[in-house]
Amino acid sequence: MEQLVPEKAKISPFLVFFLVHTMQFGVGVLGYQRIIAMTAGYDAWISVLFAGLSIHIIVWMMYKILETTEGDIITAQSFVFGNKIGKLLSVPFVIYFLLIADTILRTYIEVIQVWMFQDMSTFWYSLAFCVLAIYIIFGGFRTVTGVAFFGVVLPAYLLFSFFFTIPYADIKNLQPIFDHSIKDLVMASYHMSLTYLGYEILLFFYPYIKDPQKSKKWAHLGVLFTTFLYTSLTLLTFAYFSEGQLQKSIWATLTMWKIVEMPFVERFEYIGIANWNIVILPNFCIALWCASRILKRVTKIKQKHGVILTSLIVLITINLFKSRVQINTLIDYTGKIAFYINYGYIPLLFFLVLIVKKVKKK
Amino acid sequence: MIKNVFVILMVFTVLIGCVQKEILDDVNLESGSAYDYVDGKIKGTALVPIYLPNKEVQNKTFSASSNLSRDFLRDVQRQSSDPLVTGSLKVVLFGESLAKENGILDLIDSFQRDPSIGAGLYLATAKGEAKDILEGQYGKRGNAIYLSNLIRHNMKNKDIPKTNLHRFLFDFNQLGKTPYLPELRKISKDQIEISGISFFRYGHVVDTIPASKMFYFKLLVDKYSRGTLKVTHKKERAAIESIRSKYKMQLSTRKPFTVNVKLKVNAILNEYSGKRVTPKDIKEIEKILQKNIEKECTLLTNRFQKKNIDPVGYGHFVKSKTRKFNFEKWKTDYPHLKVNIKANVMITESGVIE
Numbered sequence: 001m002e003q004l005v006p007e008k009a010k011i012s013p014f015l016v017f018f019l020v021h022t023m024q025f026g027v028g029v030l031g032y033q034r035i036i037a038m039t040a041g042y043d044a045w046i047s048v049l050f051a052g053l054s055i056h057i058i059v060w061m062m063y064k065i066l067e068t069t070e071g072d073i074i075t076a077q078s079f080v081f082g083n084k085i086g087k088l089l090s091v092p093f094v095i096y097f098l099l100i101a102d103t104i105l106r107t108y109i110e111v112i113q114v115w116m117f118q119d120m121s122t123f124w125y126s127l128a129f130c131v132l133a134i135y136i137i138f139g140g141f142r143t144v145t146g147v148a149f150f151g152v153v154l155p156a157y158l159l160f161s162f163f164f165t166i167p168y169a170d171i172k173n174l175q176p177i178f179d180h181s182i183k184d185l186v187m188a189s190y191h192m193s194l195t196y197l198g199y200e201i202l203l204f205f206y207p208y209i210k211d212p213q214k215s216k217k218w219a220h221l222g223v224l225f226t227t228f229l230y231t232s233l234t235l236l237t238f239a240y241f242s243e244g245q246l247q248k249s250i251w252a253t254l255t256m257w258k259i260v261e262m263p264f265v266e267r268f269e270y271i272g273i274a275n276w277n278i279v280i281l282p283n284f285c286i287a288l289w290c291a292s293r294i295l296k297r298v299t300k301i302k303q304k305h306g307v308i309l310t311s312l313i314v315l316i317t318i319n320l321f322k323s324r325v326q327i328n329t330l331i332d333y334t335g336k337i338a339f340y341i342n343y344g345y346i347p348l349l350f351f352l353v354l355i356v357k358k359v360k361k362k
Numbered sequence: 363m364i365k366n367v368f369v370i371l372m373v374f375t376v377l378i379g380c381v382q383k384e385i386l387d388d389v390n391l392e393s394g395s396a397y398d399y400v401d402g403k404i405k406g407t408a409l410v411p412i413y414l415p416n417k418e419v420q421n422k423t424f425s426a427s428s429n430l431s432r433d434f435l436r437d438v439q440r441q442s443s444d445p446l447v448t449g450s451l452k453v454v455l456f457g458e459s460l461a462k463e464n465g466i467l468d469l470i471d472s473f474q475r476d477p478s479i480g481a482g483l484y485l486a487t488a489k490g491e492a493k494d495i496l497e498g499q500y501g502k503r504g505n506a507i508y509l510s511n512l513i514r515h516n517m518k519n520k521d522i523p524k525t526n527l528h529r530f531l532f533d534f535n536q537l538g539k540t541p542y543l544p545e546l547r548k549i550s551k552d553q554i555e556i557s558g559i560s561f562f563r564y565g566h567v568v569d570t571i572p573a574s575k576m577f578y579f580k581l582l583v584d585k586y587s588r589g590t591l592k593v594t595h596k597k598e599r600a601a602i603e604s605i606r607s608k609y610k611m612q613l614s615t616r617k618p619f620t621v622n623v624k625l626k627v628n629a630i631l632n633e634y635s636g637k638r639v640t641p642k643d644i645k646e647i648e649k650i651l652q653k654n655i656e657k658e659c660t661l662l663t664n665r666f667q668k669k670n671i672d673p674v675g676y677g678h679f680v681k682s683k684t685r686k687f688n689f690e691k692w693k694t695d696y697p698h699l700k701v702n703i704k705a706n707v708m709i710t711e712s713g714v715i716e
Binding site for chain 1 (some may be wrong): 366369385418449474477478479481482528529532533534535536537539574675678679682683684685686
């Protein structure tokens with residue numbers, strides 16, 4: 001390995017579960033149902049399941065790439081394309097992760113602005129959030145992992161709140177199954193890519209895993225858990241909303257919380273949204289960590305400086321997105337880029353690595 | 363490290379004052395509202411409970427007219443000493459003329475759009491003016507709580523089919539289903555009752571059934587329904603309470619469309635005016651009940667078909683059994699839909715005496 005990670009900075013293999021799962025489970029959950037139902041109607045839950053299962057192939061490919069080259073994606077690219085081009089090809093990933101960080105934070109701020117405080121300032125909130133993220137990343141990758149762990153465990157109780165919708169569920173909404181063409185279903189799977197994105201971080205933190213072989217099953221379990229959550233949430237949403245009603249709800253998941261009634265809380269969404277802060281904090285941290293890590297690997301900028309630089313970029317660019325339409329465009333593009341990276345570039349790299357390995361052996 | 367913590371604390375201290383605060387004591391919580399159609403304008407009334415020191419609740423109402431539905435709130439703000447907020451809205455009433463002539467769609471849109479309004483909000487139509495109902499004096503805990511409790515317990519235990527904002531929107535946006543709401547009627551200054559159910563088509567009330575038919579309607583739409591019924595049996599009268607009911611729909615033929623509805627009702631005998639009930643009597647009462655249910659439910663279905671509304675959701679049901687369902691064609695098919703209703707009543711207990 002070209003750049004060894006010190007043993008004490010490494011994480012236990014089972015923590016990969018939390019890293020992969022938390023990165024996948026973020027702001028997309030709040031409103032993906034409408035988008036997939038647009039193309040595949042109420043059959044779209046099949047697409048959710050299908051898209052989720054297809055990720056396992058990508059994860060398998062990623063592990064193969066990483067095992068062969070014994071490093072992260074930059075090692076792999078250098079292995080295939082040579083040192084210079086390999087590093088050059090890594091630069092777009094910095095932009096990609098900055099885009100993800102922007103998407104996460106801006107979408108969340110939009111939710112707060114629509115649902116809770118109309119007059120909350122985007123800049124000041126982002127500043128506070130960035131400072132917190134910088135502080136966490138300064139603690140090293142182990143601290144980021146710790147935040148990821150709590151980002152999954154602490155808000156887990158929110159899942160129970162969706163049981164409130166069961167008395168309203170109408171299974172007839174889902175019938176008849178397979179009322180849409182295969183093409184529609186595939187299109188809906190494609191639209192799921194934003195919601196599912198995030199597992200590619202494995203390519204970047206792989207050298208930090210203590211016993212990479214053992215982490216395999218945890219990575220797959222993390223993806224499987226996400227797929228399970230998404231599929232069941234999709235089924236619940238489709239049973240709860242009629243199709244016309246869902247098309248009107250931008251944040252279907254949040255709208256579902258409107259039915260929650262408890263004697264001590266009038267509007268449960270407020271609790272849910274506030275808690276979502278913990279859900280997206282690790283996502284944002286991991287994105288920033290990955291961006292600064294690539295910077296460090298490629299340019300020899302210290303990671304501490306890299307983090308500050310990247311979060312400054314996020315702070316500046318996040319103010320550019322002001323209206324619903326602009327934010328939607330941002331989300332769309334991030335989703336598209338994620339799709340091409342995960343389903344285009346990674347398989348390509350996988351085959352190239354295999355070929356180069358064969359050639360080098362000879 | 364300590365420096366960083368300090369920075370974070372500083373930022374958060376500064377940030378706390380950044381957003382609009384809504385302190386409970388400094389706002390007027392709108393707990394109920396009523397809409398009427400008066401002289402070509404929508405007249406909105408907001409009900410605000412004012413908690414008096416002696417634990418009593420005073421019902422204060424604010425009214426204003428405007429062309430745009432929720433716009434009236436802005437005018438009402440000019441009458442209210444504290445800002446009016448909608449976060450705890452419990453019940454909304456629509457006046458008769460509004461529901462029949464103008465429709466309630468615009469209003470419903472604003473309830474859906476407002477993130478602070480819950481989906482469990484109760485909607486109801488009023489016989490006469492809705493404002494009148496809000497201005498009564500019911501119960502000790504304020505009118506909004508009284509009205510919402512009235513509707514809630516009747517939906518849970520009695521003959522009113524379950525509805526609220528979510529169910530209304532669900533039915534409204536579902537192809538092959540139309541929404542319905544309970545109808546309230548003011549009897550006197552401090553008395554109110556649920557007088558029937560109003561049926562909507564595109565936001566307009568097109569039909570209303572009286573309270574006596576509500577039980578049969580509930581059997582058709584609610585999965586588990588409870589309610590009470592009276593039957594006459596050989597000059598004697600009996601009161602039956604349904605404990606639980608189940609319905610099952612089946613699509614038997616497609617050309618023409620025929621739907622079989624099987625209703626299963628478990629009930630107890632509450633009251634009997636004769637000397638004693640024998641098992642034979644109970645069997646006969648069951649028979650009469652079955653006949654009544656079958657007759658009334660069929661009548662209701664025919665009535666809906668004539669008015670071209672589908673509160674039971676036959677269209678939605680047929681869709682769920684048909685691939686590539688064509689709703690345009692269904693519009694012409696629906697009036698000719700045949701519905702066979704089959705009831706099965708079982709009286710399990712007849713109280714503690716024989």
